[in-house]
Amino acid sequence: MAVELTAPAAPARRVSARHFVRLKLRVMGNNFRGQGWRIALFVVGVVVGLWLAATGFFLFAAPGLADEGRYASMVAAFGGGLMVLGWLLLPLVFFGVDETLDPARFALLPLPRRTLVTGLLAAAAVSVPAVAVLLALCGLVLTAAVLGGWVAAVVEVVGILAGLLLCVAAARAVTSAFASMLRSRRVRDLAAVLLAVAAALLGPLQLIGISAVQETDWSRLTGVAEVVGWTPLGAPWTVGIDVAEGRAWAAPVKLLITALTLVVLLVWWSRSLESAMTGAASTGRAPAKAGPTGGAVAQLFPRAAGWAARDRFGAMVARDARYWWRDARRRANLITVAVVGLFVPVLVNLGGAGFAMDAEQGFAPAGSASSPLLVSLSMVFVGVLAAVTLANQFGFDGSAYAAHVVAAVPGQQELRARMTAFSIYVVPMLAVVAVVITVVLGRPAWLGVIAGSLIATYGAGLAVNSFVSVLGAYALPETSNPFALNTGAGVAKSFLTLLAMLGTGAAAVPMVVAAALLGDIWLWLALPVGVAYGVGAALLGAYLAGDVLDRRQPELLAAVTPRR
Amino acid sequence: MSLRGLAKAFDGKVAVAGVDLDVPAGSFYGLLGPNGAGKTTTLSMAVGLLRPDAGVARVLGHDVWRDPVQAKHLLGVMPDGVRLFDRLNGAELLAYNGLLRGMDPAVVDQRAAELLDVLALGDAGRTLVVDYSAGMKKKIGLACALLHGPRLLVLDEPFEAVDPVSAALIRDILQRYVGSGGTVVFSSHVMEVVERLCSHVAILAEGAIKRAGTIEEVRGKRSLEEVFVEVVGGRTATGEELAWLSN
Structure with a gap:
């Protein structure tokens, strides 16, 4: 049910989304033609992605493999939450999302916005990181299956698919909204500051994190995990675990939370797509303000230098x-x-x-x-x-x-x-x-x-x-x-x-x-x-x-x- | 202004090979030359922006390179291809240039307001100069050069990238300036402007002055363009080559 909400499924649109995916694959393929080093880079990327996926898979599957039910929801909520945050923030920090299909290219085509958004979302989901994440998340399915049988596993599959779409949509919506802003001087400066702060804070945070891991009373975190599980950050990942732990009623509610978040993100994305397509980016400069105040000399001197002689x-x-x-x-x-x-x-x-x-x-x-x-x-x-x-x-x-x-x-x-x-x-x-x-x-x-x-x-x-x-x-x-x-x-x-x-x-x-x-x-x-x-x-x-x-x-x- | 044997080479490539030029006071002097002839280099050396390898530049009796403060006091300069302090707005830029020249703040205020008004830049308000159009940048550059009331105005390509309305305005201001006893030297490669405005003209090609004098002397009975092309040695007509163009 939730899947239908997340991927609006009228037949005509399905065809469109498939077109977008095929277009993306074709563009990727053409990029490789005769470019040995690009293929090599891609292969390296795939290998790294698979390696990370395997690591993630075992982390997510650990509670199931160890048959430790009490950690399952914690791993799902925190691990999944970190995943969403990563999708949200990493593209911003590195200023990059895969723009194989640049929305501006579709500006001249007579496409309804809904088709465009669905298509671009589908195309965005076809990428190495998305596949790697999906593989890693299968660990949760395994956990759910071990703990709660095949019903929980099926619910978890639905959950991680919705969650993956949520991740992709979040990344797209945020970067698209920021893309036009990033073109302005102000925001780029701000981004530079945030980067500098982040870099400066990395050291101490790591140390604090390590000591926190050593010190923490794990049982206390279960409550936090429970709360996170009810936010969009953790909702999609914990549905199968809930079913396994006998809270079947929670699954549809959590899927609904996920779906609503997804809809909100998609609406936001489609709004900012409009300006990305027409290139109506603000240059970040203030529009011509009303007439000058005071004489030319008075204008030149800012308040901080007001004491200076003229x-x-x-x-x-x-x-x-x-x-x-x-x-x-x-x-x-x-x-x-x-x-x-x-x-x-x-x-x-x-x-x-x-x-x-x-x-x-x-x-x-x-x-x-x-x-x-x-x-x-x-x-x-x-x-x-x-x-x-x-x-x-x-x-x-x-x-x-x-x-x-x-x-x-x-x-x-x-x-x-x-x-x-x-x-x-x-x-x-x-x-x-x-x-x-x-x-x-x-x-x-x-x-x-x-x-x-x-x-x-x-x-x-x-x-x-x-x-x-x-x-x-x-x-x-x-x-x-x-x-x-x-x-x-x-x-x-x-x-x-x-x-x-x-x-x-x-x-x-x-x-x-x-x-x-x-x-x-x-x-x-x-x-x-x-x-x-x-x-x-x-x-x-x-x-x-x-x-x-x-x-x-x-x-x-x-x-x-x-x-x- | 008088230039004697000004020469400059960049990395062994001669840009200006000994320019002699006398600009009489009160004249409207056009410096003509094809692209790359050395106009900007010559003018830069004449106003103290570029140190010459050899030669002397004098402004109203003051050596630009030996007595720069006096010479520069009498000079108003609008260089080409040089940025202004463009993170200021028009009024701030004028105020800055005025105070930089050691002018009285009250006078700066009054003249800046007048210049902005006459050059139709008052509407720009607080828009930074960096956001001005090309024509507006030329106009504010001219205002900066005029602000301190120089005796000699040296303008590099004042009419380039300027729309006809602004060009007419700049022409009018310059003519008034010369009419009241000022001297203008400007470079251009647009014959019509030079023919219309100038009392004197010099043709610069390959780093040397080829012709100089009053416009009548240089032109003779022909058009300035004919003389220019002859002096510079370009080709004015095509032969058989581009026959396919007619199809």
Whole structure:
């Protein structure tokens, strides 16, 4: 019954869906023609898929093989739930669903939307991952059969088929909805942030997960599994187990839940298909807003730079501050610094305790393994990271830098303005990092050392990167993709970044040495000394590098102008 | 503006081989040349965007490369194929350029409003320059070059990719500017525009000035196009080759 709901089954549509599947197979086949490496890749994919399927099969079949009825619903609910989540999230993270049949290709064909959605769904279900998942899920059928006989097995077969469709539909609906959004700068930036956060969180989550697995009272999880089993995440997978355990009434209800979810997903998908087909993607830019407010000069200065004088220096600060937010490439850099700058020191300093965190122990004792030296080192890292963002600061502007050359902007003023604008964002961020680290470590007395090392390194880094940015600038391609690099620029970029980081690190050595040698008195001295050191270094850097810049303006412009 | 022996080679390939050019004050000077003749390179060297291998560029008596601040103060430049700070909107961009030139904020405000109004860019409101059309970008670029009231205006391809209405507007503004004592140098490969606007013209080909003078001197009794094609040495008529085209 549920199957009929999930795959609307009027004869005409069936034919259409079959066409889609055949089309997909034909396209896949044609892709292989004469492409040995593609066939090889495909075979590797199939083998990996089969291997994973076999693993999954035995995991799902384990309760049945071991005849351990009490774990059956837990394995089904959690394993199946993870499966749905995986289908939902993995394509988003890797920005890929198999687009062998691109919906846009069907835009000109007179197809009802329903036919299209059903057909594309059927075609999407014909793929290696879907088949692998299906094979793995057969383990559940085996479990149901062992525990509840053939009736349970048949119900479970219906369940996993509906569940598989649910997975595929979820993946399609979500990616299709996000596809148009992903074309906009904003969302891609957001995605980059989420990725960075996810990557940063992977380590600790793994450790927490392992300790959780060791500690957990398994019987407590049964209740959770029961609840999950009633959500769309677990409903399709647990029907056979329910029948086996004598709750036959639950099966139709759960299948209904699955079917309703599927219908909702398909409706959502067909909505977003429309815009995918006509390419009516928003470019993420704000439409022309109502007329300007205030004079031209008042418009240029953002609130964050409102204090700046209305002169050349102020204008450059204001423009650069606007650019750090409005230019996708710069913003991506800024966000990366914020995320990594916050997470890495937390990990490093907590990692000092070897992450032997038990549920009872918590954070504070973990901090006790840290020391002013270790904290200083991690702060040096954050400062280096923040400052190195400016290593190609002129490359961000590209040929627009010509305006500065034409206006004969003094180099020292230019560099000071750029440092100031960047600091509008970074200094508050560093303050947050300092406070967060202090709180996490539970060592308020270390705030001075932490903030001092941060500011000193950041200031020294600004100086070093001024030189690098003037002498080692390179052109970035003129695209909206924040991660795009010109071919060959990758090597140059990593080399220059490394150079700048080494230079900054070297410049920050005095702070670390002081932290190691001076002992407690350094806790008080670190902040004033660090601030003086940082500000002094930055100003000296701007002074010296500005001189170089004055002599190199046209060469710098040529270096940052992309070749066309 | 006077250029003496300006030369530039890129990777051993000569782009400009010694350009001598005198632009009298108050003239409307057209620099003509086929694609790749070195127009942009020459103008870039003349305004201080590209360091020449040899030669001197002077603007109203100031050496662009020895005394750049004074020379650049008198210059208004609209380069071609160069981005503006396009993540700003029109008004912000003008304000930025004005303050960059060390102008008084009140004056910047007033002139920016006037320029946006005259160039019909006021409607764009807060649209970022990056989202402007090609013609609008040319116009805002011209506004940036005009904002500080330069004595000499150097424009690289000001009429390229501009629709007829905007082109007429730009022509009108430039003519008024020259009428009130300013000097304009611009490059183009469109004969009609040059013939209609310019008092003087120079033809640049293969990195050297082939003809220069008032438009009457250069043109003589023929059309400018004929002279241009003759100087540049292109072929104007086809023979037997493409006979199949007539079918």
